[in-house]
Amino acid sequence: MQGSSHDDVRRRNLSVILRLVHLGGAASRSRLTRLTGLNRSTIAALVAELADLGLVEERVPDATNQVGRPSPIVAVSDTFVAIAVNPEIDAVTVGIVGLDGTVRRRIRHPTAHSPSVAEAVEISAALIEGLRAELDPRFRMIGIGVAVPGLVRARDGLVRHAPHLGWVNEPLARLLHEATGYPVLAANDAGLGATAERYFGAGRGLTDLIYLNGGASGIGGGLIVGGQAAGGFDGYAGEFGHTRVSGSDRTDSAGLAGTLEAEVTRSELLEVLGLPGADADELERALLAADSPAVRAEVNRQQDFLAVALAGAINILNPQLVVLGGFLAALLAVDPDRLGAAVSTLTLRAPFEEVRLSAALLGSNLLMIGAAELAFDQLLADPAGSLAASA
């Protein structure tokens, strides 16, 4: 219940404009005027301040075949970048992402074994140092966002539990900050995926969506509720994979029985297809090409369990969109109508009528973008303040 003052107005207006060009791409000043409801002269002043800060650039107007004086185009500067980090079982990936949402550079550093926290920090810091060295000095690194496959406490970036990495109560954000000097924020990978798809992918502009991702080691998820990334109280929200969907005693990575993650697995799809391994695209192609009854039966089995979890979430959250990533997208692509029908039989009519199922769009850049968004958030919320403080 904070009061607000003049400064907050300015702060908020700068933030709104920067977010508009960050999320929506370049826009003319007149367009910003319409979108924000602010006065022409105010927009001019705000854009000038953002330009002074180096955050945006004004370009000569496009030829639009419209009467009237052309309006300058405002675009985010390409000089502000964030570092995205994603530790996994078999690799640590580090990327550089621009404020315009483009992934400029991505390095995947394979590891012989699942890295410890110390190793992940060391590898990340080395990769970041390398990237920094090769980066033109006019670029400015804002901070680091880490996408962690596990439960991360939002307030301090403590990794509570990352089962596949074997990490428990590791102060990842603090360690990486100490190793690099940059501000570091960490969060659950699937939650960041939800944010990325919401801003730049299948859920552009939507306010209520859920995202489920199927990976080699399990199923994670994230949710956007009422326009906000919903992390829950500590940031652990989105664990759709541990929803109970059957009475069986097959257990998942957390030891819970009959859960979505226990029943719906990538490895079983690969097995029935006779593939030793495959990435998400290969798996989808193989599933679409296959016409054996065994494959069909396994797909149906997994779809039915997935439908239970999705239906529960739809009944509870009434989203506009369900985004499926990883092998769950393949499970959708094989027979979208069947999955939709299965969900239909388990949901109330009203929420079902409003929801769509969709595959994730961002592919391999998903987590880079999501993690960068985490790093950019403070800058976007208070452009002038963030830069003044760090200058």
Added chain:
Amino acid sequence: MQGSSHDDVRRRNLSVILRLVHLGGAASRSRLTRLTGLNRSTIAALVAELADLGLVEERVPDATNQVGRPSPIVAVSDTFVAIAVNPEIDAVTVGIVGLDGTVRRRIRHPTAHSPSVAEAVEISAALIEGLRAELDPRFRMIGIGVAVPGLVRARDGLVRHAPHLGWVNEPLARLLHEATGYPVLAANDAGLGATAERYFGAGRGLTDLIYLNGGASGIGGGLIVGGQAAGGFDGYAGEFGHTRVSGSDRTDSAGLAGTLEAEVTRSELLEVLGLPGADADELERALLAADSPAVRAEVNRQQDFLAVALAGAINILNPQLVVLGGFLAALLAVDPDRLGAAVSTLTLRAPFEEVRLSAALLGSNLLMIGAAELAFDQLLADPAGSLAASA
């Protein structure tokens, strides 16, 4: 992405102060200064404006045994009231609720049969007219909030489906507005219960909680996510009752099989207790007094199914608190440790460690308060604007 101007600052500050005294009760001006971070002189001006509007009153300071000049007490005026309406299978209840959250008056009008929409509107309008007639003219009715046992489309108050009442696609809010002339907002009853418990009950001050209510006709729920009442895209969120918790083919009121509402029922508790009927308190007393193995077995069975639904919600939403109302509160009270243990075995450790299970506190006033909150919302969001527009 709206820009903001000076007016918004004022609007927001008035709103913040009114909400503080609305939710937190009377507060001294100096306390408001501390809570909002605003300047003393600003608080004085804002409180004066709210007092001019008749929304708050300043009282002489309490004796506080503190050095320094005493600070006047700011309290919400008792003259602003909202009307709360709650149609049910066997009655229509109408109440008057003050801006201070007190239920001033409540009339339950029993009906011989489940009322049609037209009947519910007619009864409500008549009750409201009666209440208005007996009300001192200095009181001011702000509007009407309706708590509906069913799915209500948030934006226009259309009742999409209220199974127990047999209503489908009924424009309740519009009809009641036409019958009374007051602004009318409608929403799902359990969602409003969640808001009420969050503001005035077991969840005071919390930002992430879920609420489940067990009634004679089923199980409803609501959620608060990140400090906001989460209605979902259309307002249908919170339907925990239709979460699948078993593989059985027992169906619920919506025809869905194996759901929480199908397995966890008030009627089965009454039956095993040998009671023909009972209100929530009587049921809880009877359950606590009973020690037959049959009762114990039924309680355990229902607790286990309830635990599945709660665990799923806890994994997905990471709430601070789970509030149980109606007979679900009784189910908790009989053996809280057992229910907690059952939930524990189905949840991830990190979110489980942060969550508490609690009974609802507001009892029979719950829906009156929740519905009134709906009616007050606009006034609280923009005190000066709301009153200027309606004057």
Added chain:
DNA sequence: CTGATTTGTTGAGGTTGGCAACGTATCATG
């Protein structure tokens, strides 16, 4: 080339919250 249209630019104006100085009401102390 002229008029219409749209938008940038500039300077004046109004509202609002912050701030500092001063006034006032209470408590503590002797």
Added chain:
DNA sequence: CATGATACGTTGCCAACCTCAACAAATCAG
């Protein structure tokens, strides 16, 4: 009971920010 300390209300001035109106500039249509 007088005095000082403390906390808070009150008052007047100030600065920040957005709006508005008038004017200028750039484009299209004819």
